[in-house]
Amino acid sequence: MQVLLVEDHDELRDMLQAHLLQAGFAADAVRCGLDALAAVEAAPYDAVILDLGLPDLDGVEVLRRLRAGPGASLPILVLTARQSVGDRVQGLDAGADDYLVKPFDMLELDARLRSITRRTERRPEAPRLLCFGDLRFDPSAREATVGETTLALTRRETALLEELLRGGGRTMVRDVLEDRLYGFAEVFTGNALEATVSRLRRRLAAAGSAVAVETVRGIGYRLLAPSRMAT
Numbered sequence: 217m218q219v220l221l222v223e224d225h226d227e228l229r230d231m232l233q234a235h236l237l238q239a240g241f242a243a244d245a246v247r248c249g250l251d252a253l254a255a256v257e258a259a260p261y262d263a264v265i266l267d268l269g270l271p272d273l274d275g276v277e278v279l280r281r282l283r284a285g286p287g288a289s290l291p292i293l294v295l296t297a298r299q300s301v302g303d304r305v306q307g308l309d310a311g312a313d314d315y316l317v318k319p320f321d322m323l324e325l326d327a328r329l330r331s332i333t334r335r336t337e338r339r340p341e342a343p344r345l346l347c348f349g350d351l352r353f354d355p356s357a358r359e360a361t362v363g364e365t366t367l368a369l370t371r372r373e374t375a376l377l378e379e380l381l382r383g384g385g386r387t388m389v390r391d392v393l394e395d396r397l398y399g400f401a402e403v404f405t406g407n408a409l410e411a412t413v414s415r416l417r418r419r420l421a422a423a424g425s426a427v428a429v430e431t432v433r434g435i436g437y438r439l440l441a442p443s444r445m446a447t
């Protein structure tokens with residue numbers, strides 16, 4: 217199990233990290249909130265141990281940002297020296313799964329850590345790959361590949377490709393695509409969908425894919441794999 221430890225106190229951090237490693241957790245350690253956010257963006261942790269008193273961002277703010285983004289469902293155990301009930305409630309309100317008040321016993325830390333990770337162990341299965349012709353798309357990594365080549369797609373192009381792939385070659389109605397891909401204002405300020413389709417076609421061609429995005433006149437778009445190879 218991969219744990220991220222966020223603690224600015226050098227000695228405590230080193231001691232906790234050594235203890236976690238000994239207890240069988242793989243533990244990375246950082247000393248401030250921004251590093252914690254970057255670490256969670258970069259690696260798939262199973263849990264975070266988060267000190268609330270940090271030098272840059274307040275721990276509660278770190279918690280909120282994690283919950284709003286990359287750590288939405290990540291088990292988070294808060295460490296706090298703050299004794300007041302208000303602080304603890306604030307931590308739990310901001311999305312902590314549990315908290316420990318310093319000083320604490322290491323065995324207590326292990327127990328809480330195992331408890332919060334058990335609670336979230338039954339995660340939904342990783343979404344399977346979407347495949348069409350020579351295209352592979354991993355919905356969790358938001359990555360499309362043709363053979364060994366990864367397509368360089370913008371977020372919008374990725375979303376369009378995913379919609380078309382989920383259609384599996386069926387025609388996707390343009391109104392529906394517009395609804396799913398664009399905000400109200402964008403739809404009415406021009407040919408946003410056409411532009412995204414054109415760019416996606418260029419990216420597919422550049423990656424050497426044989427899959428085409430076909431315009432179905434008056435209706436919408438669909439994917440076409442000429443030889444229907446390995447679909």
Ligand code: CA
Pocket residue numbers: 223224225267268269270
């Ligand atoms: Ca601290």
